[in-house]
Amino acid sequence: MIMNKRFSTLLAATLVAGGFSFNAMASVTAGPGSIKTGEYTLLKFDNSSDKVLSVDPATRKLEVIDYSTLISSNKLAAGTSLKKLNNALWKVTVNSSTSVTGQSVTYSFTNKAGQALTVDLLTDAVGHVTNGTAAISKSTTGNTTWAWTDANGLYAVKSFGTEKGDSVFYFTKDLKLKSAVYDVTSPSIPTDGALVGVEDMSQYTIELTAASFNDLMSTYEGKLFFNNGKDVSASETNALKNQKWQALPFGTSTYTAGANAIAAVNAGSETAFFLWNGKEVLAGNNDLTAKDQKKKFFLVVDNNCYNTEETLNKLVIDTLGWEPIFDASNNLTAITADNLKTRSTVAKRSPLAAGFKGVYHIAKDSLVLTALARPASIPVTTTLGAINTNSGYGTGSTAMDNLEKAVVSFIGGFASNPPADKATFAESNFESDGSAYTYLASGGTTPVSGKALVDKANEYIATLTGDANKAAKATAQNYLAAIKGLAIVKASTGGNALPTVTTDKFVNGKNFADGVTAMDVTQYESAANKGGQLSIKKLSSTYVLTPAPVSTAEATLASDFIAPLIQPFATAPADGGNAVITEGLYYIKDMMKADDNKYYGTFYDLSVVNAAKRVQKEQAFNPYAQFIVEKTAGTTKGNYVISNRAGATDNESVDNWYGVTNVVDKDNNIYTINGDTIQLVAADDVDEDNAYIGFKYITANDAKNNKFTITSAAEMLAGQTIVMVKDSSLKIAEGEMLFTLTPSAETEYGANEDLINVSYTIYNDADSTYLVKKDGNYRFIHESNIAPAAITKFYMIAVDTDSTYVLADGLDAATKMVISTQYKTISAMDLDERNDMFIVKPQSAPASYKSLPKHVRIQAINGDYAAVNAKNQGIAVREGDLKADAYDNLDFIFWLDTAHYENAAPYTYYITKGVKETEEVAASRLYMWNSVDSADVKDANKELPYVYGAGANRVMFRTASIMAQDTLLVPTMDAVAKIDTVAAGDGTSKDGLKHAVKAGVKNFQFSFEFASKDADNEYNIVCQNNNGKNYVHNINGVLAMGPKEDAVVVNVLDVTPEDEAATGNETINAEGVTVIAANGGVQIIGAQGKKVVITNILGQTVANTVLSSDNATIAAPQGVVVVAIEGEDAVKAIVK
Template identity: 50%
Template sequence: MIMNKRFSTLLAAALVAGGLSANVMATDIATTDLKDGQFIHLSTATGGTTYLAMDAKGDFSTVDASNWSGKINSLLGALWQIKLIPHTTQAGTTYTYSFTNRLSGQMLSVNLQSNVVGGGRAAISAPTAVAENEIAANEKGGNTEWAYEAGKGFYAVKGDSIFTIGTNVSTGRLTFAAAKLTTAPSNTTMYLGEVSDAAVTLKASDFNALVKANAGRLFFTDENVSSTEKNVLTANKWEAVDAKMTSGKYASAGTDVLFLTNGKEYKNRMDADMADATTTQKEYLLVDYNFYDPSKEFNMLVADTIATEPTTSDADAKFDDRTVIAKHHPATAAFTVTYYIPNDSMVFAPAYVPTSIPVATTLEAMHTALPTDGEVAAVKTVVDYLKAGVTLFSAQDKASDFPKGTKFAEVKKFTEEGATGSAKTGQDLIDAVKTEIKGITYSETAATKKKQEAYVAAVNKYLTALNGLEITTVSDASSAALVSTSAIKDGSNYVDGLNVLTVAAVSPAKQVVIRKLSNTKVLTIGEITSATETNGNLIATIKTSDKDATIGGDATIAEGLYYIIDAEKEESAGVANKYYGLYFDESPVNPANYVAKAQAFNPFAQYVVAKAAGVDKGNYTITNRGDKNEGWQGVTNVVDKDNNIFVIEGDTVQLVAAEDVDADNAYIGFKYITANDAKNNKFTITSAADVLEGQSIVMTEDSTLKVAAPEDEVLYTLVPSDEKEYGVEDALKKVTYTIMDADSAFIIYDATRGYVFSNGKHATKNGTPVQFTMIAVDTDSTFVLYDGTNNKKLVVSTQYKTISGEDLDARNDMFIVKPQAAPASYKSLPKHVRIQAINGDYAAVNAKNQAIAVREGDLKADVYDNLDFIFWLDTAHYDNAAPYTYYITKGVKATEEVAASRLYMWNSVDSAAAKDANKELPYIYGTGANRVMFRTASIMAQDTLLIPTLDAAAKIDTVSVAAGKSADGLKHDVKAGVKNFQFSFEFASKDSENEYNIVCQNNNGKNYVHNINGVLAMGPKEDAVVVNVLNVSAEDEEATGNETITTDGVKVIASEGQVEITGAAGKKVVISNILGQPVANTVLTSDNATIAAPAGVVVVAVEGEAAVKAIVK
């Protein structure tokens, strides 16, 4: 925002006001106490605990303060990082402020624009209702610099107006006001509030939300391990899992803890029932108590498997048994993780520490575990004596006999059987075992010998474990003595593979720290008793970003259309990402969601990149062009600037400009057929698979679908639905199609049989036609047929070539959809045309309503001109018939109603025997050719015309396909013969474009139009006239109808059976037919005269005016 003098004065006032705020409540922050970069809340009241929040998309809401556990996104949405912007004024340095949201990374941005009189914002009804003077979402490109005063909220000055924003607690939205004022108005709905310094205990969802931006990575921003050491926290990507524990066991009513996994998985050794594993187990962060440094003060943090996977349910019955065979008790991987709001950091605290197994217990278990199969009796006897002596050595109430430091091998306190005595030392008992082992005579049976050898090996292992056995703590009345051996030490015997592992709560509390050992810094746990350093423990701030500021990225990306490549090299630590280098694709029929290369035809493989509101860089939305619910948004950081590689929402992606995309094509990615082509074409649907090339979808005898190669071309009618908008800003369009064969059988979906044809030759049951979406896959001309209603796609069986509906995660089978290779006839929507024979003659209508072939200027010096050759093609059939047929009519504008009365071209074959008053045959030309005539008629329905009779008793005949009674309640007679009025333009030669024969649809063998000396008459296909169908200019179209024709002050209106003339009182009027024969000659006595005239083209000559033509119906 540009500073001006008046705004500087307001800022100075704000500074003074802030300095005098002596009574501000403890939770409010005075402007003088603000620090650049600190986090604050925007409270809705002074001292309030309801805060303005923003979600990840930038929508506003309000949230109430809580302990925030389980609600971390609500907390982050309510945190704003403040930036102080200094301004030098006469009163000193004053400040404006910008506010960046911790969750969305967007700066608070509002357009300083009012759209109602007096200032403010008008209400919005759609797509989401927003009340008057409220703002629902952060506004892109708006003002981001605000002045603040307690009690006046946020405001900005632009021109002579002050714009203020506040909050509406009930709706959770910003309020907006604008007024021409000299001082900021009161606003008590926005205050600067302190954030709590209390720790937030995180649940798994909280932790995962915090680390999402960097894909689960953690960072140490002030201290870290030495370069020679490994920091397991920063070397992995972590995801938290919730669990509950009591005394180190899973318990549904236990204390909440978190387990952090790095995603690595291994085949489990045993399942929950201790049988061979069929599941996997993950690696978790844990404290390795099995390793100590010499000072016993350094426990490593490692990632390893644990005995049982974490759960919030009760521990299973095999929990203890599983710990016996594990390296780590599950509880050693249990942590509490707390989040500290002011410095945006976390603390990891281990929940449990393992308890040491008494060495005597381990030795007892080793003896118990000696195999019984293959044991040698003599050896067993002396081993049992030895075990009795070891037990006696660590028994209670023997402190006087076995003081601390007494060595088992040296003390002479045993009998030969290991009881109390003085004849033998512990070493004597050990030697007795060794002597018996030497004297063994092994079995000659190999299997038995093998078992004996295994038994002896176990005994020798037991003997080795006794090496160095001594008293480390004397016994007392309440507990046994504690002993150690050379290999097994009292106090650090956590795992022996024989006994159940046990744990205790960590006390005193410890946390993950960096510890300095000599000159090396290592990652371990330690007790922190001060804010700086205690006993070599260095406080290490664990954060979710390696940037100086947790929010706000450093990426700068040009807005536009891109392809996105997966640039994440590892799926998890040490596990390669198999999709690395592939392009993202959100097509509904692509279960992998990746393609190997950029696809300019596929909107689901294209993404729109836009900056978030209120930022110059570092925060973007990347939205899939075809599916606006897919993509990324938020803080965006640079990984490789030269190659356009960035991190957003924890994913590493590479952007490739989609410069080859036709961005203006709204129908991209789907098969699109224009309405004209859909009506006037039949289509082939063939397999795109190489092994099925050219094979079509066909109907089997049981009405199911398959792919086959029939002898004749299989043609389908595709009936389109209405267009549906979709994608980013609903800028794209798609159309679905029903598929109908030549027998009017549609493809339907049957819950039992799948996709079948209905209502056709082999099916009698009706059904709802399936609306298929044809999605381009692999190329812009191969399509998957996708049924969005049933969420299935058509897939061809590789063995039987049958077609079934499969779920969207099945493989794709593509089809090629093409119009009929060579249409048999001319196709068009209704329009004006000229029909010209290849010899240059044009079709026209003479005064007797006979069809003729003439040229401009023929007959009576320029009687026929350009407009006489224009006809209106009215579509008769296109839905379910080939060829395409038309009514060829005269005297209609493109805008005139279809049912309007006009002259219809007619094959007069049914009137061939009729004679006129002179007993001549007016409908016959030459040696028996039926004339092509024009008769007045109007359309009642597609196959039905209303036609006035030609006899004296003027009646209206209903003419249709067949004779009968009408379907309406009147039940009047219906005559046959409508096909005599229906004509097609069939290709005269496949080798020539736009050359047609005119064919009547009565199919009587003489249904082709001929040009016989300028007369159009019917005959066989041989020697039929060949014509071109020519388009008509817009100007000519305007002159073809029966609406008003104006000649300098005089209006001529041709209607049914008459001509109306206005503005010509006292003038002579002559009306002639097309041959120049007068039909009326009179002097008008009125300015609004009506003169009878025959149907057809007439010439109207008004005295003193240019003659005009009109068509009388």
């Protein structure tokens, strides 16, 4: 339980900033008691409870939490973190000012996560209270200045001017923001305010676990700094600095130490941990049988010391001979008594000497680290394991055998006459063969000293020469080195008890285990010996870092040990951080440098179909890869909120990007925010006015006027389209399938709701089927078998480029189309599966002749000309036929009247026989007509006038007039003369007259579509009725309908004004000029000195001359010619 330290002296204050009434509150003379500017406090809801104010980092709403869910028994409670605690710790800023009414005090609060206590002072009209929990303001105008009364707690006053008066705003116990009218003349604060207590946190600490240590380090740079000027000398090394530390668990709460007394050094405590610097090296495995295990580098209390008394151990970074086993998440998985203590063969560094504890001081943001144990000195232990029976000396090793017997007899157990304390091997006597220790013994052979036995051995070693004896010589030399200085420390007590011995290698109280002897440790934290705190120790001329052997709190050590200020930052970050960022739209690059961060240097993309949440480069077309950076309300720098432009959330990135923001590399716009390191890249290439980016957008008009293809964007499947197989399922195959895409209503989305997406139904026109998701997969279902509400709507999400799309049936808990690489079938897969992209575009409509209404000639590429004969039949006339006096000029001229010119579709026309200059274009005239609907009509001779040859429908020219774009008035051809209204389909007119309307207008509509991609001005003439035989053919000079194959190919030729204006008179008398058609020529009277040009019906010039006579005859071919005389209108003449 936290002690209650209320703002006992905090009284009502006059607000002096930003829109608040200056004289609305009484003045005060006291501050917030023991809480000073810059210190942290808890804002409590009830003096008798642990309910405190916090901020939910996900929603940025204020929340009430129980303090006991944060800290319990000086430890972080289960499931919490330092980041969560930081949301509930509020730094106080005391604002004082003096006015004519006295001293006024207000307060501002910023939590340790960098979030200011800022809210919009707005409530609902009814009840004057917010509907839900109050939230942190997202605007720059949120209130950050608060007043306090000792009785009613935190509040603010907003001035609405003299007409409306003022309102007081305060928090209820369920964290709603409530308002009440504030009477300036009789000020009083409502009594149901909830925030009524504060807590001084200056004395509170947290015992760190491995997880909370890492949580703290990740908030900053991951390194430790010594910040109060107390550090080691320049000549010394501070092992804690310049390393990026990660804590690994030292034990678990269920760990049982067993007989090796590890419990004495808290190996089972959850608050003990190893400190790993993130580096590894290939080294010996835990059984020391091979160099095949990656070993971590830990902070370790070293065997070596700074002083001769061996009490001030050095700190080093090294591997452990036996390394505890961790899983992939660095959780401890194996630690046993045998592993740590009772092994007979281990390396020199014990895992127990790498254990540490940490305490975090909340108010100072500092740590105290304590070592758990130090390597123990050897208390004069036996070296029997090192000097045991040896072999391998080679032949003739009597001297070595005698020496070995003497050593065994010297350190063996005896029933009587054992070596006494301090007896040395060198001065002791043995039987000549070393078989018996004879010191103080009577009788027997002449004794030999241990020194003499050693000398004999050395003489023997000198004889071992050459490669053959190299191994034997080394073994013998090692044995002599092991027994050098052999002496008795404590004599045997008889029986089988062995004496305690030592050699030159081991000195009591100084030497540490070095791999020859099993290790031991001395624990710092025991009842008799509290210590281990990492402290600065002053030696004669230097300062070093060492675990203090006893508590540094003891007064007797104050002058010798200095407690450093260890903090996870070099310089305490200012409130809100130090970053200054221009608000706006950015791409964000992951700049977290870590060995396991495979996404380093990539850009974030929170698209629902991107499982990796990363892309390699900026994407101007993708709002999910764009982010909005804004200042946190109530701040001017160093505190920002980053939102995904598309409004996407992700608890590994954007959900955490709020609060304190610090500079890492100013020149490259690299910052840290809430533990992440990111680079901001200005999204200057984004068209922010285009609300439709990120999704395929088709206007309603384009969707109505176009058919679409949906093809694979994969290189190996390029151009292959979605098709239906026999069971109505989908696959990718060659060919073309056309779809009608019908857009849904536009939906606003995004962080600022300024983006729009649209979904589409996909309709297969050829089979009248819809593409739907049914029974977990995609298939085509006939429109008659599906209700409109069951038709699937597909989102087309831009991926990789702005023109390749993933097709998904939703944006949340949905699926998308994925192509089987083996079978090319299409399946419904989760949104986080791999992506297959598609290209969606309008049908490549055949390129067509496009023109405004005008006169043209139509010439087949074989030279024949389209014409209209006397029976109003369409014919193709050869050049020789033009010589006959069978055709009028207008029989070869056609008027194109535009019927349709939709986007991406061929222009269609009504084609009529040429219109004389004096006629109105809209008048009744002869319309080109596909006579398919009259194929069965017979004439008086029982013949089929509208069929040519083997069933080809003739192209006819039929009298009609335009009523509307898609409606003609067509006289009937039966005996009862009447007029039919012909339109797109049968029905009733909508003009109020309700007369019958017949289908068939498309039989009058034609287009000129390119016959070849490579040909210029070469077209097929295509009727728009789409019956499969809607192409115009030239069959022996007769124009008739047929399939696309062998359709006539024509050129569309412009005509001259003279052609259009020509009349049909054979003899024309212009004013003063006479033109007479004659046999084989044209006679011209009255045009002497004028230029005359004569052209045939094809527009070809046959004569071009200046008349030298007043009565001249100019030769011309038979047929229709046009005579143009300088200064006169052109006239037509028929030459015989």
